[in-house]
Amino acid sequence: MTHQAPKGTRDFYPADMAVRRHIESAWRGASVRHGFDEIDGPTFEHLDLYTVKSGEGIVSELFSFRRAGGENDYALRPEFTPTLARMVAARGAALPVPTKWFAVPNFFRAERPQRGRLREFFQWNVDLLGVDTPGADAEVIATAISALEALGLRAGDVTVKLSHRGAVAGALRGVGVPDEQLGAAFALLDRRDKLPPEEFAKRAAALGAKGDLGGAIAKLARATAPVSSGLDALAADVGVPAAELGALEFLRDALRAAGIEEWCQWDCGIVRGLAYYTGVVFEIHAAGERAVAGGGRYDGLVELFGGPRTPAVGFGMGDVVLGNLLRDKGLLPTDGTELLPKPDVFVVAANDAASAQLPGIVSDLRRAGLHVRHSYKSTRNVGKLLGEAGKSRARFAVILGDGLAAGTVDLKDLASGDQRSVSLTELPTLLLAVSPIRAVGF
RNA sequence: GCGACCGUAGCUCAGUUGGCAGAGCGCCAGGUUGUGGUCCUGGAUGUCGCGGGUUCGAGCCCCGUCGGUCGCCCCA
Structure with a gap:
C-alpha cells in the first residue's frame, strides 16, 4: 500500500x-x-475568527493555510x-x-x-x-x-x-x-x-x-x-x-x-x-x-x-x-453492516428468459419505492442465488422462472422459508403493504 | 512538541540463525436442468507501509520516513 x-x-x-x-x-x-x-x-473560516477568542497560541493546534498566490489566512474549523x-x-x-x-x-x-x-x-x-x-x-x-x-x-x-x-x-x-x-x-x-x-x-x-x-x-x-x-x-x-x-x-x-x-x-x-x-x-x-x-x-x-x-x-x-x-457497553453491533438498510426484496432469475426480463421488473419495483437488489452472477443455480439473497439480508426473494410466461413469480419469505406464487402485477402493492416504514432522506 | 510499543493477503495472524512468502476466516468459480447461510473440490490473493543502507542473498539486521495503538502536553 x-x-x-x-x-x-x-x-x-x-x-x-x-x-x-x-x-x-x-x-x-x-x-x-x-x-x-x-x-x-463553512468547513473553513478566516484564521482570525479563532485567534480573536483564543489568542495566537491556538494557531499551532489548527490546520491553517493560505491559497497559493492568495493573501488571506484560513483555518479548517476546530470547533x-x-x-x-x-x-x-x-x-x-x-x-x-x-x-x-x-x-x-x-x-x-x-x-x-x-x-x-x-x-x-x-x-x-x-x-x-x-x-x-x-x-x-x-x-x-x-x-x-x-x-x-x-x-x-x-x-x-x-x-x-x-x-x-x-x-x-x-x-x-x-x-x-x-x-x-x-x-x-x-x-x-x-x-x-x-x-x-x-x-x-x-x-x-x-x-x-x-x-x-x-x-x-x-x-x-x-x-x-x-x-x-x-x-x-x-x-x-x-x-x-x-x-x-x-x-x-x-x-x-x-x-x-x-x-x-x-x-x-x-x-x-x-x-x-x-x-x-x-x-x-x-x-x-x-x-x-x-x-x-x-x-x-x-x-x-x-x-x-x-x-x-x-x-x-x-x-x-x-x-x-x-x-x-x-x-x-455492548451497544453497537460487532459488525456494523447489521445497521445498514435491509433490502425489501432480492430478485433472482432462474432461466435465460427470466434473466432478460429482470431489469424491467427490478426497475418497476424500485419505481414503486422499494429497496431492491439483484444478482450480477450469470449462474442459473437457484440455490446459489438464494444464498446471495440471504446474505443481502433481504426480507423477501422474488424468483423469476417458468411461471413468468403466465405472469406469475414466486415470492419467498427469507426468514420463514414460506413461498407462494403471486401475480407480477400485484407484486409491488403486496411488498409495499408488508414493508416497514422506510427512512426517507436520512 | 515529547515518549513507549507496533506495521506480512480484505480480516486475524504465523514466518526458525538472514536462504523459494504461509495458515485460518472471508472472497470468486464449479459440484446440481429451480430452492438459501451447512458441506465438498478448485482458484485468486501481496510493492512484507514507504525509501535508503549492510550482505552473495533482507519480511528478518541498521538508518530515515509515513501510518497505527497508548501515555505526557493540550483539550475550544
Whole structure:
C-alpha cells in the first residue's frame, strides 16, 4: 500500500458509515424532539475568527493555510462556537427568542491522536440563545441525555457532572479569595490534579492571605453530591453556608422539573477551561473515558463577536469518545453492516428468459419505492442465488422462472422459508403493504 | 512538541540463525436442468507501509520516513 490516510483521520467503509449514521440519527432525533433546528457553516473560516477568542497560541493546534498566490489566512474549523457566534451576530436582533439551533459538523485539530481523540471528528453542537433561565439550561442538558438514552445508555452508565461559575465564585469568596483573584482561582481549580501538591499550595497561598486556601480549594474540587440529595450536604463539604450556592438551587429545581435529576451530580471540580462560561458548566462522563460532552452558559460570547448581548447555553458531544463508550457497553453491533438498510426484496432469475426480463421488473419495483437488489452472477443455480439473497439480508426473494410466461413469480419469505406464487402485477402493492416504514432522506 | 510499543493477503495472524512468502476466516468459480447461510473440490490473493543502507542473498539486521495503538502536553 503506497498511499495511507493522513494521521488521525478515518475511512468510513459501509459498516463504519452505518455506525456513524446510527449515532448521528440519535443526535438529530433528540435535537428535533426538543425543538432545535439544524444549521451548518463553512468547513473553513478566516484564521482570525479563532485567534480573536483564543489568542495566537491556538494557531499551532489548527490546520491553517493560505491559497497559493492568495493573501488571506484560513483555518479548517476546530470547533463550532465561533461560527455560531458569527452567524448569530450577523442576524442580530432579527432572530426569534428563543433561537434553538443544532449542528453535526466535522472538525479538525492538529493534535497527536490517542484514545478518544482524532484529528478529524464529528461533534454534535446544541445551543439555545436568548433565554437566561435555569429552565433553558435544563432543556439543553435534557437534549443531550435524550440522545444518550436513544443509544441505549442509562443513568448508571454516564453522569452529568454540573457546577456553576456563580456558585463556585460564591464558595471561593466564602473561603477568602478576593474578587480580583477569582479568575486565577478558577484556573487553579481546573489544574488541581496536574500540579504537584507543593506547587498547588504555593499558588493557592498567593491568591489571598486568609488561612489554608490551598486546602479549601482542594476540598472544593473534591466536593460532589447527587443533585437529588439537596444542597446542605454539598455546602457542608465545601465548607460554606448553603446560601452561597443559591444558583444551584434554581438549577436543581429545573433539572427536577425536566425529569433528569437522577442523571446529574454536583461536582464543584468541573470548571471547563474556557474563560467565557458565565453560569452553569457541565461535563458528561463515563468511567475510564474522556468527557463524552461538555458545555455551559456563555452569556457574553455573542457580544464578543460583535452582536447584541445574548444569553446562551449549549454543549458539544463528540463521536469518538461516544463511539468508544457505546462499543464498551455492548451497544453497537460487532459488525456494523447489521445497521445498514435491509433490502425489501432480492430478485433472482432462474432461466435465460427470466434473466432478460429482470431489469424491467427490478426497475418497476424500485419505481414503486422499494429497496431492491439483484444478482450480477450469470449462474442459473437457484440455490446459489438464494444464498446471495440471504446474505443481502433481504426480507423477501422474488424468483423469476417458468411461471413468468403466465405472469406469475414466486415470492419467498427469507426468514420463514414460506413461498407462494403471486401475480407480477400485484407484486409491488403486496411488498409495499408488508414493508416497514422506510427512512426517507436520512 | 515529547515518549513507549507496533506495521506480512480484505480480516486475524504465523514466518526458525538472514536462504523459494504461509495458515485460518472471508472472497470468486464449479459440484446440481429451480430452492438459501451447512458441506465438498478448485482458484485468486501481496510493492512484507514507504525509501535508503549492510550482505552473495533482507519480511528478518541498521538508518530515515509515513501510518497505527497508548501515555505526557493540550483539550475550544
